[in-house]
Amino acid sequence: MEVSSIAAAASANAAAQLQAEVSVTVLKKAIxxxxxxxxxxxxxxxxVPAAPVGTAGGVIDTWA
Structure with missing residues (x-):
C-alpha cells in the first residue's frame, strides 16, 4: 500500500467513527x-378518586 492510500483509509475510518458517535448522541437526545x-x-x-372501602364497587377483582 502506498502512504496516501493508508492516510485515506485512516481518514475514512476516523470519519466513520465520528459519524457513529454523533448518531449515538443524537439518538440519546431523542430518547x-x-x-x-x-x-x-x-x-x-x-x-382518579379512590372509592371508599366497604361500599359497592370499592373493591374490584382484576385477576378474575
Whole structure:
C-alpha cells in the first residue's frame, strides 16, 4: 500500500467513527426528549378518586 492510500483509509475510518458517535448522541437526545414528553403526558392525566372501602364497587377483582 502506498502512504496516501493508508492516510485515506485512516481518514475514512476516523470519519466513520465520528459519524457513529454523533448518531449515538443524537439518538440519546431523542430518547431523552421522548421520555420528557411521556412524563408530561402522565402528569397531565387527572387523578382518579379512590372509592371508599366497604361500599359497592370499592373493591374490584382484576385477576378474575
Amino acid at each position: 431523552d426528549i421522548q421520555a420528557e414528553a411521556a412524563l408530561q403526558l402522565l402528569e397531565a392525566l387527572p387523578q
